[in-house]
Amino acid sequence: MGEAQTLPAAGGGEAVGFADAVLTIKGLVVKYNTFRGELTALGGVDLNVRRSRIIAIVGESGCGKSTLGLSIIRLLPVPPARVAGGEIQFAGKNLVELPESQMTRLRGTGLSMIFQEPLSSLDPVYTVGDQLAETIRVRDERLGKPSYGPFRVTPAPEESHRTASRLLGARLPRPRVNRKYPDEAIKALREVQISDPELVATKYPHELSGGMAQRVMIATALLEKPSLLIADEPTSALDVTTQAQVLELMRELRDEIGASVLFITHDLAVAAQIADEVVVMYAGEIVEHAETGQLFSNPMHPYTEGLLQSFPRKFKDEEKLKAIPGDVPDLRFPPPGCKFHPRCTYAFDRCRVELPLAKEVSPGHRVACFLRQ
Amino acid sequence: MASTRKFQLPFDRNEAAITWRVVKSSPMTLAGAVIAVAFVVLAIADVVTRDAILPYNPYALTTQLLRPPSLAHPLGTDDLGRDVLSRVLAAAPIDAEVAFSVVGVAMALGLLTGGLAGYRGGLTEEVIMRVTDIFLSFPGIVLALAIVAALGPSTLHSIFALVPVWWPTYTRLARAETLSVKSQQFIDSSRAVGQRPSYIIGHHIFPNIFPTLLVYATLDIGNVILTYSILSFIGLGAQVPTPEWGLLTVQGESYLRSYPWIPIAPALAILVVAVGFSLLGDGLRDALDPKVRGTFG
Structure with a gap:
């Protein structure tokens, strides 16, 4: 920002400038202390996220996708996990070293x-409207706006008061009667395609379906107007039709407020549908990073190739699906050299001893494999 | 359709009405609610009118000694000719005072310390929980006795003595509940929104653990009354002419065979109040649960 470069057609400019970067991760190492030894969940991750881009992070379970997301926003469970090295640059700050108060x-x-299970992401004792109002309150507080004043809707009464009046069964001021949710909250619900937002705002989370709850979570994200949204498998718990709606919303988030989205998923179809760029992770490392079209038409890393082959494509029934042989390595004792070599059909001697570093093989296409270098 | 929709609209639902419908739906809860309300109303009325609502003066000695229950004296009279019913009713304020203060203060303390310990973890938790261990390592009665003996016998001092015995249980309960709530995703979500820890404890942890503590507290009211009666029995709680259920029971104990109404009436009062509050507690938990409320809304 601040540059003369405007951003209308998102991702239009091909210049991978660092000035354009929302998030830059360099050499991030995250380790977990377990009872049976220390494991390296992320072994030196480098990632550059540009403005207004949706970046899908794909990979098998346990490859470090979620760890990456959580370490960016610093919500990793700290006693077992620790950041052992590297830096995360966001908004001119190194998040790894930022004190907790500033991080908050x-x-x-x-x-x-936003998280995978939308229903458990909402507090069961508050209505949807209350939770959205809370988000607005936090945001305004940060922006230095008072949360009261002649032009603001009076904030919803605190839950404790309502609890007290429930207990007393008092006829007193009738909490719900003058209660109104901020217009902005209702608007956000309408924006995420919830019909009858006034009614939904009064609902408790258990009264919502999974798709609705996830849309409420996205509405929260809309209200915050973040420059980077980390979405940890937001569609995995949803059925296909709601999935499509949620993906559409993500895209709108990018286009309307210029947010970048880090979309963590194990579903290649979802990644292909939504992402501008795809990052493939394996055993705590980024093995390939390319534009979506590039990656799917021309996968460079044997692991990406394997992933694509193990995924059903449109009506090509002549081919059998191929599984990648072998299993994800135990991250406590990772194999030497390239971590994928025990499962790789192309592996040669160098792979067994030396770790391949990611190199740009064509513009915007980075691969960590000796075959391509 | 439109009219029913309108009814459900946010702005005119009446929480109290829903609570009442939930409570009303279960006869047991209703019974508990009636007992609890009667107890509180009686206690307040008795204090306000200074025993004037009672059928007889609970302190006045008469010559009608040890009379069995009759129309004039529904629960008979005791060894000094005092009306047992009046004395039992006159004990309500003092027992209500002790039970509510001890449980209330213990619950407030427990909620704060337990919530903090559970949420913060680490050194904070270690310190708070070890302190509760210290308190729990004393036999409750002995600790209460030591404190009240040092302060001198009085109702207020009994409350001071019972709170230190009572709060560690609430702290442990609150901490355990906090740990289970904390592991749920909405806490992470809330942190991801950028909420401060103090806000999360106050607005997400407390409302979620409060119902459990409340139910436990209502079950506990009877326990407090019983323990207080033990203090009175030893002579460190209520003092002799004062009507107090525990004291009345132990004083009447020697008449259990010959004039059973003297000890049984106050004992029954304890029983009824204890059962009433625990029934109410069960119902309140339902009434506080948004899921149950939803079906009544």
């Missing part, structure tokens, strides 16, 4: 995250 201020204003 950053979350929700510049940086936000």
Whole structure:
């Protein structure tokens, strides 16, 4: 920002400038202490996220996708996990070293995250409207706006008061009667295609379906207007039709408020549908990073190739699906050299001793494999 | 359709009405609610009117000694000719005072310390929980006795003595509940939104663990009354002419065979109040649960 470069057609400019970067990760190493030894969940991740881009992070379970997302927003469970090295540059700050108080201020204003299970992401004792109002309150507080005043809708009464009046069964001020959710909250619900937002705002989370709850979570994200949204498998718990709606919303988020989205998924179809760029992770490392079209038409890394072959394509019934042989390595004792070599059909001697570093093989296409270098 | 929709609209649902419908739906809860309300109303009325609502003066000695229950004296009279019913009713304020203060203060303390310990973890948790261990390592009665003996016998001092015995249980309960709530995703979500820890504890942890503590507290009211009666029995709680259920029971104990109404009436009062509150507690948990409320809304 600040540059003369405007951003209308998102991702139009091909110049991978660092000035354009929302997030830059360099050599991030995250380790977990387990009872049976220390494992390296992320072994030196480099990633550059540009403005207004949706980047899908794909890979098998346990490859470090979620760890990457959580370490960016610093919500990793800290006793077992620890960041052992590297840096995360966001909004001119190194998030790895930022004190917790400043990190709290950053979350929700510049940086936000939505989770896999939408229903458990909402507090069961508050209505949807209350939770959206809370988000607005936090955001305004950060922006220095008072949360009261003649032009603002009076904030919803606190839950404790309502609890007290419930207990007393008092006829007193009738909490719900003058209660109104901020117009902005209703608007956000309408924006995420919830019909009858006034009614939904009064619902408790258990009264919503999974798709609705996830849309409420996205509405929260809309209200925060983050410059980077980390979405950890937001569609995995949803059925296909709601999945499509949620993906559409993500795209709108990118186009309307210029947010970048880090979309963590194990579903290649979803990644292909939504992402501008795809990052393939294996055993805690990024093995390939390319534009979506590039990656799917011309996969460079044997692992990406294997992933694509193990995924059904449109009506090509002449081919059998091929599984990648072998299993994900135990991250406590990773194999020497390239971590994929025990499962790789192309592996040669160098792979067994030396770790391949990611290199740009064509513009915007980075691969960590000796075959391509 | 349009009219029913309108009815459900956010702005005119009445929480109290829903609570009442939930409570009303279960006869047991209703019974508990009636007992609890009667107890509280009686206690307040008795204090306000200074025993004037009672059929007889609970302190006045008469010559009608040890009379069995009759129309004039529904629960008979005791060894000094005092009306047992009046004395049992006159004990309500003092027992209500002790039970509610001890449980209330213990619950507030437990909620704060337990919530903090559970949420913060680490050193904070270690310190708070070890302190509760210290308190729990004393036999409750002995600790209460030591404190009340040092302060001198009085109702207020009994409350001071019972709170230190009572709060560690609430702290442990609150901590355990906090740990289970904390592991749920909406806490992470809330952190991801950028909420401060103090806000999360106050607005997400407390409302979620409060119902459990409340139910436990209502079950506990009877326990407090019983323990207080033990203090009175030893002579460190209520003092002799004062009507107090525990004291009345132990004083009447020697008449259990010959004039059973003297000890049984106050004992029954304890029983009824304890059962009433625990029934109410069960119902309140339902009434506080948004899922149950939803089906009544």
